[in-house]
Amino acid sequence: MSKEIPYKIYLEESEMPKAWYNLRADMKKKPAPLLNPGTHKPMTAEELSVVFCDELVKQELDNDTKFYEIPQEIRDFYKMYRPSPLVRAYCLEKKLGTPAHIYYKFEGNNTSGSHKLNSAIAQAYYAKKQGLKGVTTETGAGQWGTALSMACSYFDLDCKVFMVKVSYEQKPFRREVMRTYGASVTPSPSETTNVGKKILAEHPGTTGSLGCAISEAVEVAVGTPGYRYVLGSVLNQVLLHQSVIGLETKAALDKYGIKADIVIGCAGGGSNLGGLIAPFMGEKLRGEADYRIIAVEPASCPSLTRGVYAYDFCDTGMVCPLAKMYTLGSDFIPAPNHAGGLRYHGMSSILSELYDQGLMEARSVKQTEVFEAAETFARVEGILPAPESSHAIKAAIDEALKCKETGEEKNIVFGLTGTGYFDMVAYEKFHDGKMDDYIPTDEELAKFRARLPKVD
Amino acid sequence: MSKEIPYKIYLEESEMPKAWYNLRADMKKKPAPLLNPGTHKPMTAEELSVVFCDELVKQELDNDTKFYEIPQEIRDFYKMYRPSPLVRAYCLEKKLGTPAHIYYKFEGNNTSGSHKLNSAIAQAYYAKKQGLKGVTTETGAGQWGTALSMACSYFDLDCKVFMVKVSYEQKPFRREVMRTYGASVTPSPSETTNVGKKILAEHPGTTGSLGCAISEAVEVAVGTPGYRYVLGSVLNQVLLHQSVIGLETKAALDKYGIKADIVIGCAGGGSNLGGLIAPFMGEKLRGEADYRIIAVEPASCPSLTRGVYAYDFCDTGMVCPLAKMYTLGSDFIPAPNHAGGLRYHGMSSILSELYDQGLMEARSVKQTEVFEAAETFARVEGILPAPESSHAIKAAIDEALKCKETGEEKNIVFGLTGTGYFDMVAYEKFHDGKMDDYIPTDEELAKFRARLPKVD
Numbered sequence: 001m002s003k004e005i006p007y008k009i010y011l012e013e014s015e016m017p018k019a020w021y022n023l024r025a026d027m028k029k030k031p032a033p034l035l036n037p038g039t040h041k042p043m044t045a046e047e048l049s050v051v052f053c054d055e056l057v058k059q060e061l062d063n064d065t066k067f068y069e070i071p072q073e074i075r076d077f078y079k080m081y082r083p084s085p086l087v088r089a090y091c092l093e094k095k096l097g098t099p100a101h102i103y104y105k106f107e108g109n110n111t112s113g114s115h116k117l118n119s120a121i122a123q124a125y126y127a128k129k130q131g132l133k134g135v136t137t138e139t140g141a142g143q144w145g146t147a148l149s150m151a152c153s154y155f156d157l158d159c160k161v162f163m164v165k166v167s168y169e170q171k172p173f174r175r176e177v178m179r180t181y182g183a184s185v186t187p188s189p190s191e192t193t194n195v196g197k198k199i200l201a202e203h204p205g206t207t208g209s210l211g212c213a214i215s216e217a218v219e220v221a222v223g224t225p226g227y228r229y230v231l232g233s234v235l236n237q238v239l240l241h242q243s244v245i246g247l248e249t250k251a252a253l254d255k256y257g258i259k260a261d262i263v264i265g266c267a268g269g270g271s272n273l274g275g276l277i278a279p280f281m282g283e284k285l286r287g288e289a290d291y292r293i294i295a296v297e298p299a300s301c302p303s304l305t306r307g308v309y310a311y312d313f314c315d316t317g318m319v320c321p322l323a324k325m326y327t328l329g330s331d332f333i334p335a336p337n338h339a340g341g342l343r344y345h346g347m348s349s350i351l352s353e354l355y356d357q358g359l360m361e362a363r364s365v366k367q368t369e370v371f372e373a374a375e376t377f378a379r380v381e382g383i384l385p386a387p388e389s390s391h392a393i394k395a396a397i398d399e400a401l402k403c404k405e406t407g408e409e410k411n412i413v414f415g416l417t418g419t420g421y422f423d424m425v426a427y428e429k430f431h432d433g434k435m436d437d438y439i440p441t442d443e444e445l446a447k448f449r450a451r452l453p454k455v456d
Numbered sequence: 457m458s459k460e461i462p463y464k465i466y467l468e469e470s471e472m473p474k475a476w477y478n479l480r481a482d483m484k485k486k487p488a489p490l491l492n493p494g495t496h497k498p499m500t501a502e503e504l505s506v507v508f509c510d511e512l513v514k515q516e517l518d519n520d521t522k523f524y525e526i527p528q529e530i531r532d533f534y535k536m537y538r539p540s541p542l543v544r545a546y547c548l549e550k551k552l553g554t555p556a557h558i559y560y561k562f563e564g565n566n567t568s569g570s571h572k573l574n575s576a577i578a579q580a581y582y583a584k585k586q587g588l589k590g591v592t593t594e595t596g597a598g599q600w601g602t603a604l605s606m607a608c609s610y611f612d613l614d615c616k617v618f619m620v621k622v623s624y625e626q627k628p629f630r631r632e633v634m635r636t637y638g639a640s641v642t643p644s645p646s647e648t649t650n651v652g653k654k655i656l657a658e659h660p661g662t663t664g665s666l667g668c669a670i671s672e673a674v675e676v677a678v679g680t681p682g683y684r685y686v687l688g689s690v691l692n693q694v695l696l697h698q699s700v701i702g703l704e705t706k707a708a709l710d711k712y713g714i715k716a717d718i719v720i721g722c723a724g725g726g727s728n729l730g731g732l733i734a735p736f737m738g739e740k741l742r743g744e745a746d747y748r749i750i751a752v753e754p755a756s757c758p759s760l761t762r763g764v765y766a767y768d769f770c771d772t773g774m775v776c777p778l779a780k781m782y783t784l785g786s787d788f789i790p791a792p793n794h795a796g797g798l799r800y801h802g803m804s805s806i807l808s809e810l811y812d813q814g815l816m817e818a819r820s821v822k823q824t825e826v827f828e829a830a831e832t833f834a835r836v837e838g839i840l841p842a843p844e845s846s847h848a849i850k851a852a853i854d855e856a857l858k859c860k861e862t863g864e865e866k867n868i869v870f871g872l873t874g875t876g877y878f879d880m881v882a883y884e885k886f887h888d889g890k891m892d893d894y895i896p897t898d899e900e901l902a903k904f905r906a907r908l909p910k911v912d
Contacts, residue, residue, distance in 0.1 A: 007469065008535070013463065079464070080463055080547065113877075150838060154836070173629075180834055180835075180883055181835060421878065424629035431635055
């Protein structure tokens with residue numbers, strides 16, 4: 001119990017999770033099913049298998065199987081960069097003068113620079129196993145695209161990436177990393193797809209969004225024999241794979257007899273948050289323990305805090321199934337900002353349902369305060385964080401400062417999803433005082449909300 | 457002995473080295489002393505202390521003390537990113553089809569992206585302890601500058617960095633990382649120093665070199681009250697601090713009963729190589745074990761393989777002491793290439809002496825073959841390596857392929873000094889087939905050699 005806690009807690013390889021945990025199995029009220037955008041009936045496995053690999057369709061629809069064994073090939077790949085460390089933020093605690101104990105699960109120690117690799121390698125594995133030739137995808141900040149490129153290179157699959165234009169321009173080196181791993185990268189919206197052309201015609205000069213890029217990638221996957229589409233967030237299957245984050249975190253805490261009080265994650269589509277909180281939320285759902293769980297999103301794209309819980313399209317082009325989720329509207333395109341990976345209009349159905357049930361909290365934070373937190377963190381903890389991850393840092397610091405006021409010795413755990421090495425344009429703007437904090441007005445949000453599809 | 461070897465061997469915090477190892481103590485013939493450039497007499501501690509912190513001067517001149525206890529403050533900082541993993545390159549071995557076992561000590565898992573942080577934090581610590589206001593330095597690839605920025609930020613010291621111009625331009629984001637940590641960065645040669653002005657007048661349009669940048673940084677340090685100069689490589693003190701790499705490597709190998717056969721490191725000024733090989737060379741010097749030790753340098757800047765062993769200036773501006781080393785001549789400026797950190801005209805005196813005694817081998821490799829090795833490595837091992845580190849990868853692959861021919865199951869250990877996230881311009885050139893393999897001619901080298909200082 002009172003073992004001295006090292007700066008970094010590493011599990012042994014033998015202690016690494018051997019199965020992913022499917023949080024849905026413990027939810028009494030399950031997340032709402034995906035609907036066919038034409039008939040508004042639940043999507044069948046057959047319909048989904050046009051877009052996704054068969055095994056991934058099974059995982060997507062399976063609300064009951066509690067554990068999925070992680071195939072050995074994937075576990076071998078995981079060993080190249082996992083277990084990731086759970087770090088005790090001794091220096092940050094000292095800097096803040098807080099009695100709280102702060103821990104972060106650092107997922108940035110791999111070339112993709114984030115947790116995205118955890119699901120990329122799984123999706124590439126199942127595509128390969130099905131005998132496919134390649135996959136298509138979208139990427140926002142570029143982390144998912146990089147991760148998928150690495151995974152496809154490992155399994156010798158072709159990889160076509162549509163990259164949100166604002167990120168493509170802000171992060172020119174990301175595409176070179178993807179190219180190192182043999183992927184092709186197209187800025188989105190592009191003229192290479194019908195949906196891209198349509199979006200460009202309607203919104204000339206748009207800097208793009210994840211929703212646009214998804215539409216383009218799906219169009220190419222469905223129209224090219226031997227290809228399927230893969231997605232780095234939002235979907236149930238992705239949260240399943242990302243449960244490895246939470247399982248490792250929980251195992252590391254348990255190893256040292258530490259009980260988390262607050263678990264914090266940044267939330268874009270929900271992949272990191274859903275993965276990190278999985279085993280904690282599981283205990284909460286089963287009534288075995290209680291935790292405060294906090295989702296942190298950008299004030300510029302506030303799907304949980306200012307969106308509505310409704311059926312909506314997953315993509316801007318409206319070619320994908322409908323998902324019930326907290327959403328700002330599928331044609332919402334956030335103001336250009338630097339939280340590339342958090343620019344999604346909606347939120348994982350699982351997380352949306354949990355939030356709706358009051359099982360977790362959400363808050364939004366402004367861009368400049370996020371970068372202030374990032375810089376503070378970098379200077380004391382040594383790691384230069386991704387802007388996405390820094391949303392969680394900001395909330396963790398706020399909670400730690402509350403503990404300073406109350407004198408409470410809480411255990412705060414947050415997800416440090418990645419590094420900011422490819423985000424130096426954003427850091428530069430911050431240093432030069434050129435970063436804005438644009439927040440959409442209620443009127444703007446209402447406009448997009450009014451265009452939500454009508455589903456009975 | 458036959459314990460299963462994990463992909464990554466991590467030491468426990470309690471197993472981390474508590475003292476640095478001073479290789480000089482075990483050398484029968486010591487490295488030649490630094491000489492005063494005016495009198496050609498050995499530099500005294502008093503003379504050196506104008507440039508360097510007092511404690512570092514002591515370390516620099518001490519050929520006898522075998523172990524230096526690592527101060528607790530430095531050990532605490534080390535815990536934020538150390539121990540670094542010793543990785544078994546299972547995937548690379550499989551790809552090569554070699555019976556050899558390949559291990560690499562990965563020093564890139566920190567924001568500076570390399571091993572440079574190991575000495576930066578030590579030098580910042582001693583500067584702070586001496587009550588200094590700040591330090592000046594040069595940086596080539598930007599890794600040392602980033603490392604020093606991080607270290608200075610941690611100890612609240614001012615940090616002025618002169619960055620080799622070619623790297624400053626090729627790696628625009630590096631300076632933003634340094635800025636995040638509060639450093640000021642000036643491209644070198646610059647108009648801000650006398651020596652910079654002189655070099656610019658003599659070589660208009662020069663892309664700079666480490667030698668130039670050192671001269672500028674020293675000039676500013678000596679001319680600014682409360683400042684000293686710090687250097688990221690070459691010096692004895694740096695190799696002392698970097699011995700932590702080798703000590704951890706040796707401890708990790710010992711833990712699993714592995715005996716290295718070949719130890720390989722890239723060599724610019726020698727900081728990584730000297731640190732990595734320290735305990736292995738120590739055993740060799742004491743006659744306790746034998747190892748093949750290989751230094752790998754760029755063919756464009758081949759100080760060991762084509763230089764001469766002679767006294768030379770450490771800097772282009774000839775303001776620093778003379779060091780006896782393998783050198784190409786202090787005004788040698790290599791053709792623009794992408795091994796920024798390996799563009800130094802000389803080599804650590806310690807390593808030069810060991811090489812001269814026949815205790816280690818050296819080889820040079822061409823730029824494009826280095827990047828080919830880098831890409832192969834990235835695709836199978838997942839880590840996108842720094843160009844500098846990729847010199848060692850190239851040699852390790854070559855040795856592993858020799859084992860494939862002979863069927864020998866050798867243990868090959870190499871230093872993977874850092875990541876290439878800030879080197880994507882170089883990778884882009886490689887992908888586009890725009891990388892050249894310029895090698896200096898014998899005539900060119902003879903020209904620089906003729907200008908070596910005459911020392912009796």
